[in-house]
Amino acid sequence: MNLKKENSFKDITPSSLISTKNSDTKSSSFIEIEQINSKCLPDLLMEQVLAYPDRTAVVCDNTNLSYRSLAEKSSNLAVYLQHIGVMVDECIGLFVDPSFDLMIGAWGILFSGSAYLPLSPEYPEDRLRYMIADADLKVIFTQEKLRKKLSKIAPQNTKIITLEDAVAFTDAYRITNIYNRCVYLRPNNLAYIIYTSGSTGKPKGVMIEHHSIVNQMLWLRHAYAINQNSIILQKTPMSFDAAQWEILSPCCGSQVIMGSAGVYRDPERLIRMIIQYNVTTLQCVPTLLQALLNSDDCQECHSLKQIFSGGEALSKKLALECSQVLSHCTLVNLYGPTECTINASAYKVTAETLSTTKSTNDFNAIPIGNPVDNTEFYILDNQMIPVSTGEIGELFISGNQLARGYLHRPELTSEKFIDNPFCIHTKLYRTGDLAYWNADGSVQFAGRVDNQVKLRGYRVELDEIKLAIEAHAWVQNAAVFIRNDARTGFQNLIACIELNAREAALMDQGINSAHHLSKKNKLQVKAQLSNPGCKSQHELADKDIVELSNKRATQAQRHLAFSRKTYRFFEGGSVSKDDILKLLSCSTSTKAVSERSISSLSFHELSEILRNFGQYHSHERLLPKYAGSIWIPRG
Incomplete structure (x- = not known):
């Protein structure tokens, strides 16, 4: 051997x-x-x-x-x-x-x-x-x-x-x-x-390192009773740091239910798993939590005792809705950079919290709470001096859960993990997050120092997105920002662009989703913009022009035009030639179809019919929309 x-x-x-x-x-x-x-x-x-x-330590597919x-x-x-x-x-x-x-x-x-x-x-x-x-x-x-x-x-x-x-x-x-x-x-x-x-x-x-994740797991066990009585649904994609405590929770004595690939994108399937396996503990980003609460079956999750929310700001509105729909559950708001081993702080949401929490955030966010065991928070101004209660500063974190640093990046490690001026032989992690102390001693998240934000659990850099958009041939300049939706309490990523004047007319919709595959190349878009089949103004110079009475489309015509999303897909499956012939047949139609000669049409009726085949413009579209085409039979 x-x-x-x-x-x-x-x-x-x-x-x-x-x-x-x-x-x-x-x-x-x-x-x-x-x-x-x-x-x-x-x-x-x-x-x-x-x-x-x-x-039982793990359950997978029964x-x-x-x-x-x-x-x-x-x-x-x-x-x-x-x-x-x-x-x-x-x-x-x-x-x-x-x-x-x-x-x-x-x-x-x-x-x-x-x-x-x-x-x-x-x-x-x-x-x-x-x-x-x-x-x-x-x-x-x-x-x-x-x-x-x-x-x-x-x-x-x-x-x-x-x-x-x-x-x-x-x-x-x-x-x-x-x-x-x-x-x-x-x-x-x-x-x-x-x-x-x-x-x-x-x-x-x-x-x-091991001491950091051991600290996290012991904190979960002691602070929130993640133990032999817990049944945890492992549904977070494993490459996220938040997934690690789900995967490693057997070391606390918990039973782990393995969710299938992509289950985190399917609220209905998640609910079925919670009910089927009597799951007691679930973690999710607020966006997913809202989707779960929107389901009629959410109230059937009687086994669920704990919900951990993290990855983005938890609005007071969503927390209140969760307490009403799942009144038997404890809701905990979590915060933590990957560099501080999953969760660096926590805040238990209670009825008192919901009635007294005040926030300067537009969407009235729940606090990120207090540091976990063996972890210290420092909120400092530009001179590295601690700020007063209510004063915004940058959040620094110290303690046992700090990462060793960044793999193969000593310069970046030195930049982000600095010597702690308040405690020798220790480090401070510069989070880049803005925060302030609440009067009750909890911490309130107040945004980012730079343009890096967390959106639906993903950490994104606004400048990166801006540069990626500007790399496209159509775009001259771009600006990207986060806007709070007052109705939902969530954040939306907004991009504003200035089109390149030379390229805008040749917009290519070719490589995105199936909805845009009708434009296979710039030539097709150029042809659509140039009104193919229509005579130019030069060709019409000596011709008589008759102004139609229905030049402006009616609301009904516009509704019909913009309600059709694509040339290729229809409700109920594909459409065959026989289907069309059957539909046109007078004998099988539910409503009789009669033929009329052009001479029998009034000028107004003819105008209305012809308008259906013209262009439909919208401030939301660069390209015009066409409602249909005209078929001329040949004898």
């Missing part, structure tokens, strides 16, 4: 761990700091495995995985990873769909001493290639069904492995030594890396 690090694992026994029951009764900050500084994620998971080995099975499979994967040469602090890619493989892959990598990098198969291939190259990944864990797809994205020298490879290896060598984790693993080693957007336009890898 050629195990490169045979003795790099240690057996985990009950005596080497603080029991879960005892640790739950300890609430002093000293005990918590002691745990954080002495434990890694595998240690927390093994506490649950040893205490409740047969309890199939259960016990804590014992999760530990065994993860440990065996760790042995195989060690065999192929992975090292402590090395980053291993995780390219999997939501499944048991996702959970086993993440925990197996952690057991091996390495850190995992989530690579969502939903991501664009160019972004995945960039992340793989930037992180310099040598090994990527995937599923057999995704191996071919991954091989086309990853460099040829990347080693691609699956759970089947690990099983074949451990079976061949009859390795049965379970409940292991790398003996060299320490709390200051990397646990995972999350890529987030940056001001340069290129994603940057945020390095999270």
Whole structure:
């Protein structure tokens, strides 16, 4: 047997761990700091495995995985990873769909001493290639069904492995030594890396160490009872930092329900899963929360006890609606940059909160609350001096949850993680967020120092969007901003553009959605703008011109013209030639059709008919709309 690090694992026994029951009764900050500084994620998971080995840890497609099975499979994967040469602090890619493989892959990598990098198969291939190259990944864990797809994205020298490879290896060598984790693993080693957007336009890898995520998980357990009684729906895309506590919650004793790929985009399917699996805990961005509340079936989610809202501002209006529709649920507003390990602060929404909260924000936002355990907030002015209550300043964060920094970007790390002038030998993370202290000691978010904003859970840079729009041939200048919708309480991304005078007339609608595929090239658009089939003014110079009485379209005609969205799609499916002939047949029509000669039409009637085939203009469209075409039979 050629195990490169045979003795790099240690057996985990009950005596080497603080029991879960005892640790739950300890609430002093000293005990918590002691745990954080002495434990890694595998240690927390093994506490649950040893205490409740047969309890269900993960459910996927109505199939259960016990804590014992999760530990065994993860440990065996760790042995195989060690065999192929992975090292402590090395980053291993995780390219999997939501499944048991996702959970086993993440925990197996952690057991091996390495850190995992989530690579969502939903991501664009160019972004995945960039992340793989930037992180310099040598090994990527995937599923057999995704191996071919991954091989086309990853460099040829990347080693691609699956759970089947690990099983074949451990079976061949009859390795049965379970409940292991790398003996060299320490709390200051990397646990995972999350890529987030940056001001340069290129994603940057945020390095999270074990002590930081352990602090987060213990805080969730102590502050919000994420424990053996919790059933958590894992529905957040795994490449988001917020997904990590869902994935890692078995280390708190919780049961995780794996949502299928894309379930976060389907409120009705989410509700069905909550009801089917008796989910108690759900996290979502306010946009999704609103979509859930809009469903008639939302009130049937009787098992739901906790809703964590984050990723964007939570309006007081939405919080009030949630308390009315799901009155049995606790709503918690979360805040936290990726650089501060998921959640840096929390605010529990109560009836008193909703009746007394005051905000200077246009949409009356709920506060982001108070820092999590072992975390400090500083709101400072331009001279790095703390501001008074109600005074807006920039938010800085310090404490145990700060990331190590940015992968392969020491200059950016030094710029964003600065020395803490208020506590030696510690760092401050410059969030770039504006905030102020409320009178009750909570913190209120007040916007961004720069133009980087969070919109529906995504961090976006307004200048990046502006430059991307201006790169288009049609656009001369662009401006981008966020506007608060007073009706919904949500934020909308607004772009204003100045068209390029030479290119505007040749607008190409060709490469967007199917709705725009009627314009395959600029020539077609140019032809539409030039009124094909109409005589020019020069050709009509010596001709008699008759002004039609219905030159201005009626409201009914405009409604008919603009209600037709496309030439190609019709309600009820495709339309055949026989369908048209049947419709034109007098014998089958519900309303008799009679023929009339042109001579029998009044001038007004003829004008009205001909107007149907003219152009329809709108201030919302550059190109004119056509309601139909005229068919002239030939005898």
